[in-house]
Amino acid sequence: MALDYATLELLRQNHPAWRLLCAHHAPLVAGFLHRVFIVPNVRNLPQADLVEALEDELFALREQLGDEAFPGSAQSYLNDWAENDKGWLRKFYPAGTDEPHFDLTPATEKALVWLEGLTERAFVGTESRLLTLFELLRQMSEGSQTDPQVRIAELHKRRSDIDAEIARILAGDIPLLDDTGLKDRFQQFLQLARELLTDFREVEHNFRTLDRRVRERIALWDGSKGALLEEIMGERDAIADSDQGKSFRAFWDFLMSQSRQEELSRLLEQVLSLPPILAMCPESRLQRVHYDWLEAGEHTQRTVAKLSEQLRRFLDDQAWLENRRIMDILHSIENNALAVREAVPSGGFTTLSETSATVELPLERPLYRPPLKTLITEMALDEGDADVDTAALYAQVVVDRAELTRNIRQELQGRSQISLAEVVTRHPLRHGLAELVAYLQLAGEWPETVVDDEVQEKVSWQLGTGVMRQATLPRIILLRN
């Protein structure tokens, strides 16, 4: 890419990463997103969790900088950052949940990586990178060599090198890497391991772009139907057959084998226990970096599978042709609807089949019952003068449902299910029955619950007077979404 004035000007206006660096609140945005997404290697967060984390962050900042810093609410900031004119977060609805989720956009990640790179490194290893480059060149030249003679000659040469090395070790001369060599390689390993994790978001983003491009091309098709069908057939595996798709698949197949993962674990453990490496104080997460890769890879894998499936569905020729026809008809409908908008038709205008059969059996109807007569005793109401303590009327408690929801979520972070009684045991009731009822209400709205009438559970709480109360209810199990 040429970095001339016009290109850069465009980039500064349009690229989310640069916009982030220019933003007035850049330290807040970058710091917060780095903390919640990059550090724990998370790829999607429910809105409620993210809002909560941001509220805490804003609260801490306002403590330091005064109340007028950051006037917006956490929710409004998040929505703003996900808007197209910012493009720092991707907001989406995963299948099976009504809550929006967020993930970083690749651009944000680039900005964050660049910011991380601003701190100076103690030393810059060059040797290991030269070796890596050399190795890559060798792979390419060998991998493209078709002449068997040349390849065999190369293998012979390597065999004699290995033989020589074996002879040296047998003779008691073991060449070792010195500390500098180790540090140099470790630094490169760190950098590549991080970059690999970072790349996954971009890989996913590329897949999405690919998908969109195929759809656009099909949607704007104006050739013949036959040619279109041919085109569609050709595009069915567009995603899997792209360079991006093939490269990702190769990576995935390599990493997925059990023996490779064991080998990676073993090597990591051994390397991380070397004294010179220990002296560099690597993060403890490194021990499990290949699991992070797996997780990120799996996420990408799922995205790709979903995109491929959707693309196939979209390209299903019948559905596709129907869609085109629908667009034509709708054009005409809109045209007509505009013409009649000052006098819209009233009453029933169209008919549509219901989605269910109407089965009404005569015997299902309830028999006639004489209505109950309510007897009203007539008596005049007098104003009472009893001296009642009205304090109870003013001592209303408010149960914070959001807090209860957080309690349940918090418990479900560490496991996939929990019974309501356990939640209450871990978060004792402070408002007694009212709070328990609120919990039951939440359980009723919880996306996935199991109620086991066979098992009775007891819940107890203490009243302000010190009396213990106990309630018995069927076991209600809340599952993680």
Place this chain on the structure above:
Amino acid sequence: MMNVADTNPGYFAKPLHELSSVLVPLLKGVLYREDNPGLWGLLQKLQASVRDYVAVLGLELMLDEAEGYAFLRSRRDDEEDAPVAIPRLVARRQLSYPVSLLLALLRKKLAEFDAGGGDTRLILSRDEVVELVRIFLPAGSNEVKLIDQVDATLNKIAELGFIRRLRGQGQMIEVRRIIKAFVDAQWLADFDKRLAEYRQQIAEPPEETDV
């Protein structure tokens, strides 16, 4: 046409309770794979028996593997030579003009959304829906009234089962993909025809048919 009495009902060959556990929910409404994968699997297994059974009731099974939904529909009465017209088990419901129009617009939105790629769930805020219908209503309508009207229309459509309101997300709706099966090209073409006729009626003075 085959006489119903001659068909060999294969649906008694299967354990009856299995068949019942699929048929009853189907008669009561749309079956979604994501809501109940177990039941969906059973339906796939018993598909042939279900088809035989509902045919007796004058219904046919519509099962969309790709979209993951199934429902029953009255058989299109192509065979007018049927001795007696069977009363319809699946009722047809009258829809007002605003409901019809919004259904059509939501269907359009879904088609555009599918062409955009990326996601299968079309989720709109009420404000977006208001913007969708605004230009088709008399100019200068009162904003509050307009929003109330859109809300009422959305409630009707939710009742029909084509949208659902998202839990805990104020004013967000999801357009359910089942709308594709009902608001199809045929229905839209009928709606368009009716609308064109109506436009003719109210056009004053009555003009010659224009193209």
